[in-house]
Amino acid sequence: MKGVNRGTRGSASTLHTASRASGGVRALIVAPAWIGDAVMAQVLFMRLHEYNPGLRLDALAPRWVAPVLQRMPEIDQIIDNPFAHGELSLASRYRLARRLAQGGYQRAYVLPNSLKSALIPFLAGIPERVGFTGEARYGLINRRHTLDEIALPQMAERFAQLAEPPGAALPRPLPLPRLASSREQQDATLAALGIERPEKVAVFCPGAEFGPAKRWPARHFATLADELARRGYAVWLLGSPKDRVVGDEIVRLATAAAPNNLCGTTALTQAVDLIAASSFVVCNDSGLMHVAAALGRPLVAVYGSSSPGFTPPLSKRAQIISLKLECSPCFKRECPLGHLDCLNKLEPQRVLDACLTGATQ
Numbered sequence: 535m536k537g538v539n540r541g542t543r544g545s546a547s548t549l550h551t552a553s554r555a556s557g558g559v560r561a562l563i564v565a566p567a568w569i570g571d572a573v574m575a576q577v578l579f580m581r582l583h584e585y586n587p588g589l590r591l592d593a594l595a596p597r598w599v600a601p602v603l604q605r606m607p608e609i610d611q612i613i614d615n616p617f618a619h620g621e622l623s624l625a626s627r628y629r630l631a632r633r634l635a636q637g638g639y640q641r642a643y644v645l646p647n648s649l650k651s652a653l654i655p656f657l658a659g660i661p662e663r664v665g666f667t668g669e670a671r672y673g674l675i676n677r678r679h680t681l682d683e684i685a686l687p688q689m690a691e692r693f694a695q696l697a698e699p700p701g702a703a704l705p706r707p708l709p710l711p712r713l714a715s716s717r718e719q720q721d722a723t724l725a726a727l728g729i730e731r732p733e734k735v736a737v738f739c740p741g742a743e744f745g746p747a748k749r750w751p752a753r754h755f756a757t758l759a760d761e762l763a764r765r766g767y768a769v770w771l772l773g774s775p776k777d778r779v780v781g782d783e784i785v786r787l788a789t790a791a792a793p794n795n796l797c798g799t800t801a802l803t804q805a806v807d808l809i810a811a812s813s814f815v816v817c818n819d820s821g822l823m824h825v826a827a828a829l830g831r832p833l834v835a836v837y838g839s840s841s842p843g844f845t846p847p848l849s850k851r852a853q854i855i856s857l858k859l860e861c862s863p864c865f866k867r868e869c870p871l872g873h874l875d876c877l878n879k880l881e882p883q884r885v886l887d888a889c890l891t892g893a894t895q
Contacts, residue, residue, distance in 0.1 A: 558586070558587075558588030558589060558590060559586045559588070559589050559590070559640055559641065560589075560590045560592075560637065560638050560639050560640055561582065561586075561589060561590070561591050561592070561639060561640065561641040561642065561643065562591075562592050562593070562594060562634065562637070562639045562641070562642040562643070562655065562660065563575070563578075563579070563591060563592065563593040563594065563595075563609075563642075563643050563645065564593075564594050564615075564642060564643065564644045564645055564646065564651050564652075564654070564655060565593045565594060565595035565596070565599055565603065565615070565645060566599065566645050566646055567596050567599065567619060567646065568599070568821060569598070569599055569602055569802070569821030569822070569824070569825065570820065570821040570823065570824035570825075570845065571645075571689065572595070572599045572602050572603060573602055573711050573713070573821070573824035573825060573827075573828050573848075574689050574690040574693060574711065574824060574845065574848065575645055575690075575693045576606055576608065576711040576712070576828070577690050577693060577694045577708045577709055577710075577711060577848070578643065578645075578693040578694050578696055578697055579591060579606060579608035579609065580608060580709045581694055581697035581709070582608070582643075582697050583608050585697060590610050591608055591609055591610055592609070592610055592611040592612070592613060592637070592639075593609050593611070593612050593613070594613045594615045594634070594654065595612055595613070595614070595615055596614075596615050596616075597614055597615075597616075598802070600612050600614070601801065601802035601803040601806065602713060602802065602806065602825060602828075604803070605713040605714045605715065605803075605806055606713065606714070607714065613634070616630075617650070621650075622650060624653075627650075627653050627654055627657065628657055630654055631653075631654045631655075631656075631657030631658040631659075632657075632658070634654065634655075634658040634660075635658045635659050637658075639655075639658070639660045640660070640661060640662060641660065641661070641662040641663070641664060642655035642658075642660040642662070642663045642664065643664045643665065643696050644663060644664065644665035644671075644674075644675060645665070645693060645696075646668075647665070647666055647668035647669060648668065648669055649668065649669040649670065649671055649674065652665060652668070652671045652674035652675055653674065655674075656673075656674045662676065662677055663675050663676050663677065664677040664679075664696050665677075665678070665679065665696065666678070666679045666680070666681050666692070666696075667679070667680060667681075677700065678700060679695060679696060679700045679701075680700070680701075685703075685704070686704065687843060687844065688843070688844060688845070688846065689844055689845050690708060690711075690845075690848060691704055691708065694708055708848075710827075710828075710848050710849060710850070711824070711827065711828035711848050712828055712829075712830065713806060713810075713825065713828040713829050715806055715807050715809075715810035715811075715829060719807050719810075720807045720808075720810055720811045722807075723800075723803075723804045723807035723808060723811075724807075724808075724811070726804070727796070727799075727800065727804065727808075729770075729794070731811060732767075732768040733766070734765075734766055734767045734768065734813050735767060735768045735769070735770060735811065735812050735813055736759075736762050736767045736768070736769050736770070736812065736813060736814055736815070736816065736889065737769075737770050737771075737772055737808060737809050737812040737814075737815045737816070737826070737831075738755055738758075738759070738769060738770070738771050738772070738784070738793070738815075738816050738817075739771075739772050739773055739815065739816070739817040739818065739820055739822040739823065739826070740752065740755050740771060740773060740777060740780050740781060740784060740797075740818065741773035741774060741776065741777030741780060741797065741818065741820060741822075748818050748819050748820070748837075748838055748839055748840055749780065749818050749838075749877070750818055750836045750838070750877050750880065750885075751874075751877060751878060752780050752783040752784045752787060753787055754877075754880070754881070754882045754885070755784045755816075756783075756784045756785075756786075756787035756788045756789075757787075757882040758816065758882045758885055758886055758889075759784065759788045759790070759793045760788055760789055760790040761882065761886050762886070762889070763788075763790035763791040764790055765890075767813065768791075768794070769791075769793035769794065770793065770794050770796055770808060770812070771784060771785075771793050771794065771795045771796055771797055772796055772797060772800065772805050772808060772809065772822060773797035773798070773822070774797065774798060775797070775798035776798075777797040777798065778795070778797045778798040780797075781793075781795035781796075781797035781798075782795060796808070805822065805825070806825060806829070809822070809825055809826050809829055809831060810829045810831065812826075812831055813832070814831060814832035814833065814834065814889055814892050815831050815832070815833045815834070816833075816834045816836070816885060816889060817833065817834070817835055817836065817847075818835075818836055818838075819835065819836070819837050819838075819840045819842075819845070823835050823847050824845075824847060824848070826847070826849075827847035827848050827849035827851075827852050828848070828849070830849065830851060831851065832851045832853075832889075832892035833847055833849060833851060833852040833853065833892070834852075834853050834855060834885055834888045834889055834892060835847050835852055835853070835854050835855065836855050836856075836877070836880065836885065837854060837855065837856040837863070837876075838856070838862065838863075838874070838876040838877040838880075839862060839863055839866055839867075839876060840863050841863040842854045842856070851892065853888045853891070853892055855880065855884060855885060855888060856876070856880075857875075857876055857879060857880050859875060859876050861875070861876070862876040
């Protein structure tokens, strides 16, 4: 997807007035820097609203994550977090913290585990700062949770745990993330992109930011596209500018109607609406996989080097396909054995069968 505008529902300069007018608890989320993580974090936002009627919940988020937060009814305002990964910029963090100090926040929930992510709520003087202990953040986080990886095997569970008192058991089942996309929003996106709404459309998300060991081969996507085209489906390819090359490869290899390669040409908000308009979605383990799950679309999620045990798509309409080879999951960016059998040997027919089953449910 193209870079997105800051697209906030408010700014730090407006926080003080809004807080005085609303009453009730005002809390700040320090959001994750990954799209999929931000989607999974919605289970925490839901729990916080359940426990705190009248809660005003704002998010400090990188601009590339902001669009998915904008589609969550639990989030009131989004404040741009301009700091790149690994960037300290202590003076700039202090200036942002001073603006946030005007917001009247009683609590901050710090979702990343880094020390830097906890600095701004501390410098802003937010009284209660909630998070996992992380990188020795004893002075920065004052409502500290200790991670029990066995009790909380999934990332979404770890986010949801922050709504509970430290040491308390996590109530289950968790709510499922749900992103909003109206028919009007979808129509506006289609019009902006000059695309007519097909009767049947499959969305492929062939990229994976983590690395090639999570990407189903382009030739398999092309074979799947051909089989779906013969069944009357249009095929749209969605992803970031980095995925444009693999999208072009899929188009080149397809022999039936050419898929529409939209990788790198849409904003994330537009990708959300295109996924919402689809008949079903085929994804690698990626951020867009979690977006598709939260939109409630029938979803086929292909896993190679990673495991659905930690970050599964949180949807009852998701089908997970994995060969479960002895060498996987290895959690490597590239296949350490050089063959990538976990994905190369996952035949398109198996994915096609799952797509056609999911489309009828």
